[in-house]
Amino acid sequence: MAAKPKKLIIDTDPGIDDAMAIFLALRSPEVEVIGLTTIYGNVYTTLATRNALHLLEIAGRTDIPVAEGSHVTITKGTKLRIADFVHGADGLGNQNFPPPNSKPIEQSAADFLIEQANLYPGEVTVVALGPLTNIALAIEQDPSFVKKIGQVVLLGGSFSVNGNVNPAAEANIFGDPDAADIVFTSGADILAVGINVTHQVILTDADRDKLAQSGGKFAQYLCRILEVYFAYHHEAYSMRGVYLHDPTAILAAINPSLITYTEGVVRVQTTGITRGLTILYNMQKRYGEVSEWCDKPAVKVAVTVDAHAVIQLVMDRLMDS
Numbered sequence: 001m002a003a004k005p006k007k008l009i010i011d012t013d014p015g016i017d018d019a020m021a022i023f024l025a026l027r028s029p030e031v032e033v034i035g036l037t038t039i040y041g042n043v044y045t046t047l048a049t050r051n052a053l054h055l056l057e058i059a060g061r062t063d064i065p066v067a068e069g070s071h072v073t074i075t076k077g078t079k080l081r082i083a084d085f086v087h088g089a090d091g092l093g094n095q096n097f098p099p100p101n102s103k104p105i106e107q108s109a110a111d112f113l114i115e116q117a118n119l120y121p122g123e124v125t126v127v128a129l130g131p132l133t134n135i136a137l138a139i140e141q142d143p144s145f146v147k148k149i150g151q152v153v154l155l156g157g158s159f160s161v162n163g164n165v166n167p168a169a170e171a172n173i174f175g176d177p178d179a180a181d182i183v184f185t186s187g188a189d190i191l192a193v194g195i196n197v198t199h200q201v202i203l204t205d206a207d208r209d210k211l212a213q214s215g216g217k218f219a220q221y222l223c224r225i226l227e228v229y230f231a232y233h234h235e236a237y238s239m240r241g242v243y244l245h246d247p248t249a250i251l252a253a254i255n256p257s258l259i260t261y262t263e264g265v266v267r268v269q270t271t272g273i274t275r276g277l278t279i280l281y282n283m284q285k286r287y288g289e290v291s292e293w294c295d296k297p298a299v300k301v302a303v304t305v306d307a308h309a310v311i312q313l314v315m316d317r318l319m320d321s
C-alpha cells in the first residue's frame, strides 16, 4: 500500500519560482497540500495572496485554503525589500492576469499554521519559500508550535557562499533576519536549503523549450511567466538558464533523498553590513569561549543536491499536467 501523503503547507511569496514549486507540489502524489500561507518578498503580501489564489484557480484547486500572512517584519518593520526586478511588477512575469474570484480565509497565516499543527501533531511539513515572519509569529504566539509542527523546510541562507542580495545575504533571510534567527534557534525540526545548493539546479533554455513544446497545462502557463525570470538571470548572472530555488526546496521536502545535509547551530546576523548573513557552527570544535551558538538546538543544512534528478522531476511532473 502506498504511504499516506505527507501534509504540506506552503508559505509563499509568488513569485515565478514559487508558482513552479506550488504546481510541482500539486502534481506530487507523495504530498497533500493542505494550505498556502502568504508573505512579502518577491511581491508585497497583498499581491502574494492574490497570486496564490490565482495560481490555485489556474490549477483548479480552489478547495485549498489561502491564509494571508504578515505585511510587516517581526520587528514591525515596513521598509521591505521587494524583488519585483526578478519576477516582474505583478510577481508573475508581467502577464496582466485577471484578479482571482476566490478569497483568502479569515484566519491569519500564523493562526492557520498553529491550528493545523494542533490538528495533526507531528504530521505537517511547512515549506517556507519567503522571509520567515509567519513562522516566527507562530512560534511566538504558541510556544508548543515547534514541537507540534512536523518539519520546517525553508529556502534560505547562503552557507559559505555569497548571497544574492549582496555578498553577505540571501534574499529570504535578508527580508526578515530577526524572524529567521527566531526560527533557526527555536528547536523545531528545520531543514535549510540555501542558495549554495539551489544554485546548482539550473533550468536551461533547452529545458524551457521542451516544456513549451509539451502539452502540459502547468508547463504552458510557466513558460509564459518564465520569460522575465530568464531575462533577469541573463542580466544579473550572464547565464542562459535560471536557478530553481523554490522548486528545489519543495522537492527536498517531497523526496529527502534528493539532497544530503549536515547538522549544526545556525545564527543570523541581524545588524550591520552583514545583516542577513547565516553562519553555521559545524560543531567540530569545542570552543573555550561562551558564544551565541552555545546551547542552541541544531538544525539540518543541505550541502549537496542531485541536480539532474531535480530537473528531471520538474520536467516530468510539469509536462505531464
Ligand SMILES: O=c1[nH]cnc2c1ncn2[C@@H]1O[C@H](CO)[C@@H](O)[C@H]1O
Pocket (backbone or CB within 6 Å): 015, 016, 017, 018, 042, 083, 086, 129, 164, 165, 170, 171, 172, 195, 236, 245, 246
Ligand atoms: O537577485 C535576487 N535578489 C532578490 N531575490 C532573488 C534574487 N534572485 C532570486 N531571488 C528570489 O529570492 C529567493 C532566493 O533567494 C527566490 O524566491 C528567488 O526567486
